[in-house]
Amino acid sequence: MNNNSVNPTDLNDIEKLSAYLDNELSPSDHAELETRLKQDTQLQQALAKLEGTDVMANEYFSELDKTPMPAGLEDMIRNAEPESAPVSATVVDLFKHKVKTVVTQSWGLASAASVVFALGIWMLMPPTQQNINADLLAVLKTQPSGSIATINSELKIEVLASYQDSQGNVCRSMIEHTPVSSNPAVACLNQGQWQIDTTDLVEKYQTASSSQRSNTQQLMTPEQEQLWLKTLAN
Amino acid sequence: MNTAHDQFTAQLLQALPALRRYCYSLTGNVANADDLLQSAAEKALKRWQQYEPGTHFDRWLYRLCRNLWIDQIRRDKPTEELKEGWQEDIALDQKSVSLEHEIEQTKSLASVYSQMNNLSSPLRSVLYLIAVEGRSYQEAAEILEIPTGTVMSRLSRARQQLSNAFGGTGDLL
Numbered sequence: 001m002n003n004n005s006v007n008p009t010d011l012n013d014i015e016k017l018s019a020y021l022d023n024e025l026s027p028s029d030h031a032e033l034e035t036r037l038k039q040d041t042q043l044q045q046a047l048a049k050l051e052g053t054d055v056m057a058n059e060y061f062s063e064l065d066k067t068p069m070p071a072g073l074e075d076m077i078r079n080a081e082p083e084s085a086p087v088s089a090t091v092v093d094l095f096k097h098k099v100k101t102v103v104t105q106s107w108g109l110a111s112a113a114s115v116v117f118a119l120g121i122w123m124l125m126p127p128t129q130q131n132i133n134a135d136l137l138a139v140l141k142t143q144p145s146g147s148i149a150t151i152n153s154e155l156k157i158e159v160l161a162s163y164q165d166s167q168g169n170v171c172r173s174m175i176e177h178t179p180v181s182s183n184p185a186v187a188c189l190n191q192g193q194w195q196i197d198t199t200d201l202v203e204k205y206q207t208a209s210s211s212q213r214s215n216t217q218q219l220m221t222p223e224q225e226q227l228w229l230k231t232l233a234n
Numbered sequence: 235m236n237t238a239h240d241q242f243t244a245q246l247l248q249a250l251p252a253l254r255r256y257c258y259s260l261t262g263n264v265a266n267a268d269d270l271l272q273s274a275a276e277k278a279l280k281r282w283q284q285y286e287p288g289t290h291f292d293r294w295l296y297r298l299c300r301n302l303w304i305d306q307i308r309r310d311k312p313t314e315e316l317k318e319g320w321q322e323d324i325a326l327d328q329k330s331v332s333l334e335h336e337i338e339q340t341k342s343l344a345s346v347y348s349q350m351n352n353l354s355s356p357l358r359s360v361l362y363l364i365a366v367e368g369r370s371y372q373e374a375a376e377i378l379e380i381p382t383g384t385v386m387s388r389l390s391r392a393r394q395q396l397s398n399a400f401g402g403t404g405d406l407l
Contacts, residue, residue: 014390014393014394015386015387015390017390018386018389018393018394019371019386019389019390021393024370024371049397050390050394053361053365053396053397054365054366054393056350056396057362057396058365058366061255061258061259061362061366064254064255064258064264064267065255069250069254069268070268070271073250073271073272074247074250076275076276077243077246077247077250077279078243078247080239080243080279082282082283
């Protein structure tokens with residue numbers, strides 16, 4: 001093995017060969033590796049072996065296509081009725097930039113926590129979204145549990161409880177009341193940003209009297225909540 | 235008639251074969267992959283309004299699918315903490331290393347398939363996204379919600395482990 005040969009213990013060499021296959025090396029690394037490949041048969045063999053794994057991977061996955069889809073799955077999709085209300089936790093990342101911009105515009109947020117809304121039904125109110133976001137933020141930051149805040153003629157926010165989640169973030173469970181429905185939501189203050197989650201709330205959202213509260217979630221007493229709200233106001 | 239919903243279901247139907255293969259890459263088992271696919275389809279239909287038309291439908295589906303799979307792992311192994319992806323990554327990698335001698339002695343296609351199944355779920359899913367679907371490292375990183383550097387290292391480890399199934403000289407590893 002000469003000095004340019006692939007080093008069996010050098011993960012960097014293997015990573016570079018792998019990335020070379022995918023054309024993901026920087027131009028300089030690409031050029032350097034090509035020079036070495038021209039001179040080093042062992043390196044060429046190593047590259048060929050890695051390349052061969054892709055062929056096998058393609059065969060492995062194409063085998064799956066030879067088996068039929070789960071029975072009834074396609075019919076289930078074709079016949080599905082549209083759900084009326086969207087819910088998700090993973091939607092946070094999808095909407096982060098868009099909603100963050102909206103709230104920043106409406107609030108300025110010079111001294112307050114910024115807001116990331118992962119909105120479910122909240123996203124369905126575009127004409128007055130900025131005002132609603134601002135009003136909702138105000139509710140989260142000022143209203144004690146048990147209170148109901150009227151946002152407008154068609155929207156009220158009932159704050160249920162405040163608690164700390166397993167990561168130590170303060171969360172506020174609430175219910176959004178509209179003329180046609182009541183939807184639970186949880187807002188958590190995480191690293192200065194409010195994140196609202198309307199997903200899987202059976203497990204997440206807390207009422208003041210919840211008997212199924214997780215052991216990892218600490219419900220705030222009214223005194224603790226009052227102190228925390230004062231801290232936020234400052 | 236709900237046009238938006240109809241478009242969504244049409245997209246979902248079209249995406250099913252690739253989504254199924256992605257499920258297979260996560261589970262390494264056809265039965266489990268089909269169960270995961272079914273759950274993912276049901277969840278996607280339930281959350282269809284969260285998808286923003288014009289954005290990457292497949293990435294949205296894959297993330298939803300991956301989250302379901304992680305939830306499943308958590309339910310099955312509630313005492314394990316999952317960091318950066320799957321904690322069993324480490325355990326299965328160690329398992330693969332212990333199989334090296336066996337694999338080096340078998341050069342058949344079956345042994346390669348066996349090795350594919352023995353790859354840990356994170357390694358196999360990265361391999362699928364890049365080697366089979368031809369995605370960039372950046373795209374894979376976004377789908378798997380990991381840094382591109384992690385994509386690169388996982389992919390090379392996957393290829394490295396698989397390359398032994400070809401009966402290599404051992405020079406590479």
